[in-house]
Amino acid sequence: MRELSLYILDIAQNSLAAGACEIKISVVEDTNNDRLTIKIADNGSGMTQTQKRQAADPFYTTRTTRKVGLGIPLLRMAAEQTGGRVEIISKPGKGTTLTAEFVRSHIDCLPLGDVVSTLMVLIRTRPDVDIYYKRVLDSRSYVVDTRKFKEILGDVPLNNPDVSVWVESYLREHEIQLAGH
């Protein structure tokens, strides 16, 4: 994959497959420490120690349509090739938190890419799942919580076409502000 945003989508799909109804995603760029940190936390089924070990092995997967699971091993490779790392904390019945750290200036560090599109795929396909997104670039940051949108919308679903167009432009506006100073 050419963009970290696609890895975020991949890892969030794991959360959905694990039955999560809440996914918290944070993307933190710290230019002073030269780090880009992506964290994806869910309240899905979680993994036992054994499952967690197996998840590090590309030949282990609970998917049934093919025999290798590549999501986590590929992300780990992408992080480690920059001198970063991936850490998974998981409790059965509670959920899973995956943290991926990248060294931003490393020549092999992939661009972050279009995180807004990743969020919109999640929102459009699973409006029932609550998404909390925190974006930090040094001292600037913003937070989007789909629960807040749902409170305002009442009976109108988050994937209503007009609503999702508005949500997307809201996110894009914030990304531009964050990058633009």
Ligand SMILES: Nc1ncnc2c1ncn2[C@@H]1O[C@H](COP(=O)(O)OP(=O)(O)OP(=O)(O)O)[C@@H](O)[C@H]1O
């Ligand atoms: N958030 C999570 N909650 C519970 N189990 C998880 C989670 N993420 C991964 N797993 C477990 O780890 C396994 C490996 O995950 P990985 O993303 O590497 O491969 P996959 O999802 O099986 O296949 P692919 O990502 O290639 O479609 C999964 O099959 C699942 O059993």
Ligand SMILES: [Mg+2]
């Ligand atoms: Mg996966």
